[in-house]
Amino acid sequence: MKTNAFIHKSGFFAFLIILLAAFSCNNLDSGTEFSAEDTDDMGAESLEESSNDDAEDLAMTALSSESAAGGKMAATDDRFACAVVTRTGTVDAGTVRIDFGDGCTDKRGRVRRGAIVIVFNGFWKVPGSSWSVSFDNYSVNDVKLDGVRVVTNITTDTLRRRFQVDLENGTATWPDGRISRRRLHHIREHECDLNNVLIRLIIWGTADGNHRNGRGYQIEILEPLIYSRECHDKGVIIPVKGVKLIKHGNRQITVDYGDGRCDNIVTLINVNGRTKDIRIGG
Numbered sequence: 001m002k003t004n005a006f007i008h009k010s011g012f013f014a015f016l017i018i019l020l021a022a023f024s025c026n027n028l029d030s031g032t033e034f035s036a037e038d039t040d041d042m043g044a045e046s047l048e049e050s051s052n053d054d055a056e057d058l059a060m061t062a063l064s065s066e067s068a069a070g071g072k073m074a075a076t077d078d079r080f081a082c083a084v085v086t087r088t089g090t091v092d093a094g095t096v097r098i099d100f101g102d103g104c105t106d107k108r109g110r111v112r113r114g115a116i117v118i119v120f121n122g123f124w125k126v127p128g129s130s131w132s133v134s135f136d137n138y139s140v141n142d143v144k145l146d147g148v149r150v151v152t153n154i155t156t157d158t159l160r161r162r163f164q165v166d167l168e169n170g171t172a173t174w175p176d177g178r179i180s181r182r183r184l185h186h187i188r189e190h191e192c193d194l195n196n197v198l199i200r201l202i203i204w205g206t207a208d209g210n211h212r213n214g215r216g217y218q219i220e221i222l223e224p225l226i227y228s229r230e231c232h233d234k235g236v237i238i239p240v241k242g243v244k245l246i247k248h249g250n251r252q253i254t255v256d257y258g259d260g261r262c263d264n265i266v267t268l269i270n271v272n273g274r275t276k277d278i279r280i281g282g
Contacts, residue, residue: 001105001202006271009104011249013237015114017177023270025107027199033270033274034268034270034271034274034276037213038268039077039268039276040213041200041211041213041215041217041246041248042199042246042253042255042278043132043173043269043278043280044180044211045180045211045217045219045246045282046266046280047094047143047237047280048143048172048182048236048267049207049238050057050238050280050281051141051145051172052145052167052170052182053136053150053201053203053227053233054079054117054140054237055116055133055138055140055186056072056133056151056165057143057198057201058079058080058098058116058151059096059098059116059118059131059133059151059229060079060124060279061080062080062096062098062116062118063096063120063124063131064120064124064125064145065085069188078106078107078247079106079112080098081104081106082100082101082104082105083098083099083100083101083104083112084099084101085097085098085099086099091123091241092122092123092178093120093121093122094119095117095118095119095120096117096118096120097115097116097117097136098115098116098117098118099114100112100114100115100138101113105132108237110140110141110237111140112138112139112211113138113139114135114137114138114139114144115135115136115137115138116134116135116136116138117132117133117134117135117136118132118133119131119132119134122153124153124178125161126152126153127154127155127156127201128151128152128153129153129195130150130151130152130153131150132148132149132150132151133148133149133151134147134148135147135151141272142175143172143173143174143175144172144173145170145172146170146171146173147167147168147169147170147171147182148166148167148168148169149165149166149170149186150165150166150167151163151164151165152164154187159208159209160189160190160191161189161190161192162187162188162189162190162233163188163189163190164185164186164187165184165185165186165187165205166184167182167183167184168183168265169181169183170183170184170196170209173210174212178212178213179212180209180211181209181210182207182208182209183191183207183209184205184206184207184208184219185205185206185207186203186204186205186207186221187203187205188201188202188203189202189203189224190200190202190241194275197229198229199228199229199230199248200205200226200227200228200229201226201227201229202224202225202226203221203225203226203227203239203242204221204224204225205221205225206218206219206220206221207219215248216248216249217246217247217248218238218246218247219244219245219246219247220245221242221243221244222243222244222245222254223241223243223244224242225239225241225244225274226239226240226241226242226257226259226260227239227240227248228240228262230262231262234262235264235265236262236264237256237264237280237281238264238266239257240257240258240260240261240262240263240279241258241259241260242257243255243256243257246262251268252270253268253269254268254269254270255267255268255269256268256269264279264280264281265277265278265279265280266278266280
């Protein structure tokens with residue numbers, strides 16, 4: 001009888017140990033899976049980042065265009081197709097306003113409304129020159145952007161112009177009324193062809209803020225983010241190469257933008273090395 005009792009007890013304890021082990025593993029694993037919140041945060045953050053970088057690129061294009069003296073911009077960049085660009089002041093100091101009015105749709109289906117305002121001091125090509133980029137009721141696909149970016153030319157090699165970008169109180173108001181906040185310190189490098197046309201935009205640095213659900217984050221770009229003009233013309237709104245690390249308290253996710261192919265897909269990688277592909281912007 002003792003033997004049978006011992007067998008029954010041993011069996012029970014063995015079952016209990018297995019159950020506890022399974023329970024412990026499930027608990028451990030649940031903290032490293034991708035949640036719906038993770039996916040939503042990554043998609044929204046990448047979309048917000050691309051909209052801000054797009055606005056800064058529009059500002060740079062307007063500043064560098066000799067035809068930005070007033071009226072519609074005579075440029076091949078279709079983003080300006082129905083925008084009115086007005087310039088006041090001199091070549092060394094003044095204001096440029098890019099006004100999309102009540103709505104301007106580019107060939108990729110992105111709808112811009114309102115205006116981007118650039119106030120500059122010094123000719124943009126000259127190291128030490130600077131300008132600010134702000135918004136007047138400006139939105140992209142109904143996501144409204146606010147805040148002031150300060151850009152400074154820190155170029156030391158004329159073959160690759162470099163600019164320091166600082167944003168302290170950036171916000172994005174989403175169509176449902178939620179607000180995300182952003183602060184960043186980036187370096188942007190412009191790689192141009194022989195005709196001085198931008199072919200690649202290279203970005204590195206850090207950012208922090210909170211997502212539209214209120215969850216805070218810190219970002220470090222581990223491998224420079226690369227935007228391609230060729231891919232942009234095909235409707236790619238995000239970097240095509242580069243890696244950044246996003247931390248939320250004790251959680252962290254690495255975002256890999258790929259190998260240079262023209263797509264709007266990023267790969268999320270969690271601390272266990274598990275991956276998930278998501279499409280940005282639809």
